[in-house]
Amino acid sequence: MTCKTKIVATIGPASSDFATICDLIRAGVRVFRINCSHGSEAERIQLIQLSKQAAQSLDIPIAVMIDLQGPKIRVGELEKPSITLKRGQTIKITAQSVRGNEKYFSIELPELTKNVQVGNRILLDDGKIELKVIRKLMDFLEAEVINGGELLPRKGANFPDSELSLSGITEKDLNDLKLGLENSIDAVALSFVQSEKDILDLKQHIEQKISVCKKVPIIAKIERPQALEHLSKILEIADGVMVARGDLAIEISPACVPTAQKEIIQTANRMGKYVITATQMLESMIENAIPTRAEANDVANAVFDGSDAVMLSAETSIGKHPVLAVKTMVSIIAEAEKHLAQWSVWNGNIIPKSSDEDSFFVIQAARDLSKDRNVTAICVFTQSGRTAILLSKTRPHVPIFAYTPNADTYSQLSLYWGVHSILTSRANNLDEILAIIENTVSKTNHLKSGDQVVLICGYPVQKFRSANLVMLHTFP
Structure with a gap:
């Protein structure tokens, strides 16, 4: 069964052998995603090569997309295995390298005190802990704990209210990009995009610093509020966008994600640009052999909204049922596509440049x-x-x-x-x-x-x- 809406599958430990990759293609995958946040360079090269070999073996065209990690902002080391932050307490935060405790800790963001203003929120560990900045000094911020919890070292930090001055492309990203281009990838996704400048920077790196003879589509991952504010300008430069609902939910709250998803898809379609909907689409199938009813609705609604592709992440990379997850997604998409004339939001009327x-x-x-x-x-x-x-x-x-x-x-x-x-x-x-x-x-x-x-x-x-x-x- 061939769907019009394409399926993107992330390859990982559960799906990294040639036989499983072939099975995923037979099941309906047409795009393989290589997540550069995991694995070694040698492993990523092998995954790209195996994907292309499988496509050639089956005589089915497949696109390979690398997903650049982008800048990861993390909590620094702690004096103890963990610290407990209690609601209402105040704590100091610095960019300097210190071993933290219940009175202060560090976040690896060089321009921390310049970028973050009084009243801005800081979210730690996927939003489980929320802080609010109440005072700024030269070398540190003072924040009140709004939602407390146990904090471990190296947990992620998000700054939904702050325009961050850090580059969207790291040295690791440039190395991964070069590796991907040398192995004939077909698309590249850029994480934590804030504005069109991040896309222009990536294009410049591709065109000037890396020898490449083909045009590689750039997919901007929309996962920060600043990217939503600059969405039209980002789409003018990028070849497409990904509705990256994981970090987006942390930054703007889960309640706001459904309307953001519809806005992103509608804007991309109107401007004639590619759009992927991603994150936790069949999350329960990491463990279970069938999806929840909510997940089936989620996939179908992404099709009705006008997604060009829908993406599986952990479901195919580390899940117990990678091929079954793809077959399940195909069945949901196929049923939804029977009713596009009745329920589709997108009517195909693009605005040409x-x-x-x-x-x-x-x-x-x-x-x-x-x-x-x-x-x-x-x-x-x-x-x-x-x-x-x-x-x-x-x-x-x-x-x-x-x-x-x-x-x-x-x-x-x-x-x-x-x-x-x-x-x-x-x-x-x-x-x-x-x-x-x-x-x-x-x-x-x-x-x-x-x-x-x-x-x-x-x-x-x-x-x-x-x-x-x-x-x-x-x-x-």
């Missing part, structure tokens, strides 16, 4: 033609994949077959909603294009004699122009 206007009108014409009851597919001939990606955002009711002679484009198009990529030789004229379509798409059993397809390509064909031709072709 000026640079996309010519392609946009060609794509709109193709989508209108595809509504004819005799049309069973749209076939796109593309070098970069851009036309197929824009067409995907308009949500046609028929499959999109994207033909490309570019091996990188062939893999990257696995990211996008409703797109089936096909690696083909270059065509020099329309007759060759039609022959390629008849020799390939008909083998998928989607088409039969008398069926029609909508063809999109650049014309003259041999000039490799942007899409400017739409035509109907009837299968003999």
Whole structure:
């Protein structure tokens, strides 16, 4: 069963062998995520290579995305194994390297006293402990404990009310990025994005500091309130976004995540950009063989909201049932997609940028033609994949077959909603294009004699122009 909404699966200890990776692809995975927060460089290289080998073995295109760790802000070392913070007490916090206790402790944020203001909140250990800054001095902050608890060393710290001046890209990220590009990754996700500047910085590193011959889509993870404030500007620069609901829930509260999710997805779709919904989608399946009813609703609603892809994290990386989790997600998506006409929030009306206007009108014409009851597919001939990606955002009711002679484009198009990529030789004229379509798409059993397809390509064909031709072709 093939879904239009793509499934992203995180590979980890539970799914890192060749056989399981093949099983995940057969079950419906089309994007593999490599989480750079875990494992060694050698292990990450192996996972990338195994994913590509499995895809080649099965003759199914797969995209590999690395997820950069980003800056991790943590509590420093403590004098004891843990300390207890009680509601109402005051405590001092410094950026200096000290061994903490019940009176003071450190947080590894160099610009702590500059970035954090009186009244700002500090959340520790995934939000379990909440502090409020009541006084600022030169070298430390004084905070009141709002919600107390036991604090262990090296726990994470979040600053939902503060604009942090630290770079969104660490030396580790640059090393992981270089490693990924050298091993032909297809996309990169950037963590803890605050503004479009973080995306521009990453693009600069890719273009100037690292030798790379292909365009790699950048996915901005939206997990800070500042990213929500700058969402449109981030989307102007990034190729897509991820609704990273874990840290987002810590920063803005779980109650605000559903509306934030809808805002992110709607804005990305309107601007013609890619969007993944992630985090705890089938969390109970880490242990159990069936999901909760709430989880099934969550996946279906992400489809109805207009997600291009939905993501499994711990479910496939460390869970007991990685392949079953994918099969379960496929069944939920497939059922939801039967009812898109009735319940879908996204209607496919993107707002084109000026640079996309010519392609946009060609794509709109193709989508209108595809509504004819005799049309069973749209076939796109593309070098970069851009036309197929824009067409995907308009949500046609028929499959999109994207033909490309570019091996990188062939893999990257696995990211996008409703797109089936096909690696083909270059065509020099329309007759060759039609022959390629008849020799390939008909083998998928989607088409039969008398069926029609909508063809999109650049014309003259041999000039490799942007899409400017739409035509109907009837299968003999």
